[in-house]
Amino acid sequence: MIQIRKNQDHKVDVIFILALLALFAAISFLVVSIGARQYHSIADQMSTNYETRTCTSYLEEKLSQNDSAGSVDLTTLSDAASPDNTVQALALTSTVNDESYVTYVYYYDGYIREILTQEGSQQALSAGQEIVQAKKLEVTRLKSGLLKLDVTSTEGKDSTIYANQNAQ
Amino acid sequence: MEIILNILFFAILVTVCLQLFYKAHTLSDDSIALHQAVTTCQSVAEVCQSEDNSADAVLSIYPQAVASEDKIVIFYDADFNPCSQDDSSYEATLTGGVLSEEDSTGTVTLKDKSKGKEIYSLDFSTYTLKSPNTYKGGN
Numbered sequence: 001m002i003q004i005r006k007n008q009d010h011k012v013d014v015i016f017i018l019a020l021l022a023l024f025a026a027i028s029f030l031v032v033s034i035g036a037r038q039y040h041s042i043a044d045q046m047s048t049n050y051e052t053r054t055c056t057s058y059l060e061e062k063l064s065q066n067d068s069a070g071s072v073d074l075t076t077l078s079d080a081a082s083p084d085n086t087v088q089a090l091a092l093t094s095t096v097n098d099e100s101y102v103t104y105v106y107y108y109d110g111y112i113r114e115i116l117t118q119e120g121s122q123q124a125l126s127a128g129q130e131i132v133q134a135k136k137l138e139v140t141r142l143k144s145g146l147l148k149l150d151v152t153s154t155e156g157k158d159s160t161i162y163a164n165q166n167a168q
Numbered sequence: 169m170e171i172i173l174n175i176l177f178f179a180i181l182v183t184v185c186l187q188l189f190y191k192a193h194t195l196s197d198d199s200i201a202l203h204q205a206v207t208t209c210q211s212v213a214e215v216c217q218s219e220d221n222s223a224d225a226v227l228s229i230y231p232q233a234v235a236s237e238d239k240i241v242i243f244y245d246a247d248f249n250p251c252s253q254d255d256s257s258y259e260a261t262l263t264g265g266v267l268s269e270e271d272s273t274g275t276v277t278l279k280d281k282s283k284g285k286e287i288y289s290l291d292f293s294t295y296t297l298k299s300p301n302t303y304k305g306g307n
Contacts, residue, residue, distance in 0.1 A: 146218040
């Protein structure tokens with residue numbers, strides 16, 4: 001009788017330990033999966049933040065650098081290889097050694113790009129240096145000096161900034 | 169006894185892990201809000217600079233903003249897009265002499281309405297180009 005009782009107690013102990021182990025395993029799995037999801041979410045947010053921050057800071061800096069009369073313009077840029085392929089571009093004109101150069105900032109093929117060319121020359125749109133990945137860049141002139149810049153990140157997050165040109 | 173200690177230790181570890189995840193999530197959200205707040209305040213300051221009359225400039229760009237005698241409040245939704253007061257999660261308050269044209273300084277303060285706390289504040293000065301005639305004395 002005593003032997004049977006001991007065996008039953010032993011079984012309960014084993015079952016309890018196994019149940020506890022299963023509970024520990026389940027909670028550990030849950031915590032790890034929450035952590036993985038959190039990490040993924042933060043990495044996505046950081047990536048979106050990086051894209052919008054880089055893009056807006058870059059555009060603001062470019063516009064501030066070129067804040068001189070008549071040096072900032074909105075234009076349509078066409079591809080040297082296929083002229084029907086056009087994009088809207090921000091044209092920043094500067095003069096070096098009496099030669100006019102234009103820096104075009106535009107969106108093409110998933111990237112905000114920049115290309116420096118001699119005024120009047122045509123380049124392939126794909127030749128521009130990739131600045132940052134994005135989904136869209138749209139520049140609108142609201143008043144004589146005020147520009148509205150709409151940027152959409154690859155995650156689809158819209159960001160709008162206003163930049164004023166003091167020199168007109 | 170050992171089992172109770174094990175359970176206690178495990179519970180503490182799980183709690184610490186969950187608190188770390190929550191803290192990371194909060195920091196990430198705060199970082200995004202701060203970045204948006206800086207960009208938003210900067211945009212408002214740029215708009216102020218675009219015209220001699222800053223109040224008119226701001227109200228023309230943000231038509232849903234509410235103007236009072238000494239301040240203009242611009243409302244933003246959770247994604248920092250301008251919106252009406254009823255749908256807003258954030259508000260930017262523009263104050264300073266720039267509104268009354270007393271002087272050229274102003275302050276933009278962006279506040280999270282749900283938390284009731286200020287996220288970012290930007291002091292700025294505007295300058296406008298004057299023609300030489302402005303400085304001519306006499307008649």
